Amino acid sequence: MKVRRIRAGALVVAGAVVLVAGCSSGSGGSSAAGQKVTLDFWGWTPGYEEAVARFNKTHPDIQVNFQKTASGTKGGYTKMLTAAKAGNAPCLAMVGYETMPSFAAAGALQDVSEYAGAHKKKFAQWTWNQVTIAGQTFGAPLDTAPMGLFYRKDLFKKHGIDKPPATWQEYRAAAEKVHRADPDVYLGTFGNDPYTYAGLAWQAGAKWFGTRNDAWQVSLDSSANTKVAGYWQRLLDDKLLKSHPSFDPSLYKDMAAGKVLSDVNAVWNAPILASSAKGTAGKWAVAPMPVWDADKPAHGNDGGSATAVMKGCKYPEQATEFAMWMSTDKDSLNTLIKAAGIYPAATAGQSHPALDKPDPFYGGQKIYDVFKRESAHIDTSWQWGPTMTQASTDLSDGLGLAGKGGSPLPDVLSGVQSKTVGELKRQGLNVTTR
Incomplete structure (x- = not known):
């Protein structure tokens, strides 16, 4: 399938005008009444396979074959895009919101607007925008990912931290206190996950992408971004953070041993830490993530994904039916909340009983109460760009080096800015900086 270049198209992503390379729309097909169809579905998150099994039991005419892949950033997205280019992609795929514009640019998504439109009101508007480009909808939003502070209550008390830090100023003060008392202990950790870092930037209003006059704007090295980078760089310079590769076993070993007392991370980190x-x-x-201004609290979002319908799906109507079921069905959400720690994108799902249950690992705390309150203070205008595969790889490499004492974070952002602008131009997209 050839991808045709669009010099300037009004493609709406997250409520903003976006320019991407497009693909001529294919209508796919739909099964005759009563005909049994099978849909392949690729993804990696815990709980998906169980949710699929529930769907298959209640939908004898639509059977979904779930195939577990590597996570998107670990090769899953490359596999999906390669399959799309070869014309043998699955009907359905787990795609993070940050990657939807890249898949659209590659012509890897199928327009299912005629089947999805009736479900729009079931979702928070900003999450619907994540799966809608140029008025075309490519799947169903599944979840969002408000961030919080996961912390050891017992060790905070031991080190005289009476309450979790509410601001980043208090966070630094607590980090100094802990490390001064015991040089082998750290309040927090610094990893190389680009989307965790994106959540920190998001919180501070440090936008990365925008559009104006038919051109992409890239601003990873803006003053707002430099503020965030400078804060974390000073913590690194002063040896107040323990550096780990994100989600590495070494991190959890230190957390279990009381060497790292907290982690700023997304809601979906809850079951990962527990296991x-x-x-x-x-x-x-779990406490709210520290904020920059206690009088005007703003919080970050680290993730969120869609069940996307891939280009070439022969049964787009049935694929859309499954995608919407997975995001809205009570049993599906119950499974995904427990196994994957999702915070539902469906508005009804945000009142799901599973969100109100005390969590034994967290001392019986109803941890979703924290994320519910935070969600009202997340800037929903954040926009992802069409080259996040490249940008996230470059940023991950830079974060890893910075954590080891390499290039300082402001320099890392300048480098990613330059490479991202170059990649946009290489793809034939109009681009400016701001």
Whole structure:
């Protein structure tokens, strides 16, 4: 399938005008009434396979074959795009919101607007915008990912931290206090996950992408971004953070051993931490992530994904039916909340009983209460660009080096800015900086 270049198209992503390379729309097909169809579905998150099994039991005419892949940034997206280019992509794929514009640019998504439109009101508007480009809808939003502070209650108390830091100023003060008392102990960690870092930038209003006059704007090295980078760089310079590769076993070993006392991370980190540090059950709690201005609190978002319909799907109507079911069905959401720690994008899902249950690992705390409150203070105008595969790889490399004492973070952002502008131009897209 050839991808035709569009010099200037009004493609709406997250409520903004976006320019991407497009693909001529294919209508796909739909099964005759009563005909059994099988849909392939690629993804990696825990709970997906169980949710699919529930769907298959209640939908005998639509059977979904789930295939677990590597996570998107670990090769899953490359596999999906390669399959799309070869014309043998699955009907359905798990695609993060940050990657939807890149898949659209590659012509890898199928327009299912005629089947999806009736479901729009079931979702928060900004999440619907994540799966809609140029008025075309390419799947169903599944979840959002408000961030919080996961912390050891017992060790905070031991080190005289009476309450979790509410601001980044208090966070630094607590980091100094902990490390001064014991040089082998750190308040927090610094990793190389680009989307965790994006959540920190998002919180501070440090936009990365925008559009104006039919051109992409790239601003990873803006003053707002430099503010965030400078804050974390000073913590690194002063040896107040322990550096780990994100989600590495070494991180959880240190957390379980009481060497790292907290982690600023997304809601979906809750079950990961619980399964990775089982011996510390009951000792953890969740607080809101620290903010820059206590009088005007703003929080970050680290993730969120869609069940996307891939280009060439022969049964787009049935694929859309499954995607919407997965995001809205009570049993599906119950499974995904428990196994994957999602915070639903469907508005009804945000009142799901599973969100109100005390969590034993977190000392019986109803941790979703924290994320519910934070969600009202997340800037929903954040926009992703069409080259996030490249940008996230470059940023991950830079974050890893910075954590080891290499190039400082402001320089890392300048480098990613330059490479991102270059990649946009290489793809034939209009681009400016701001």
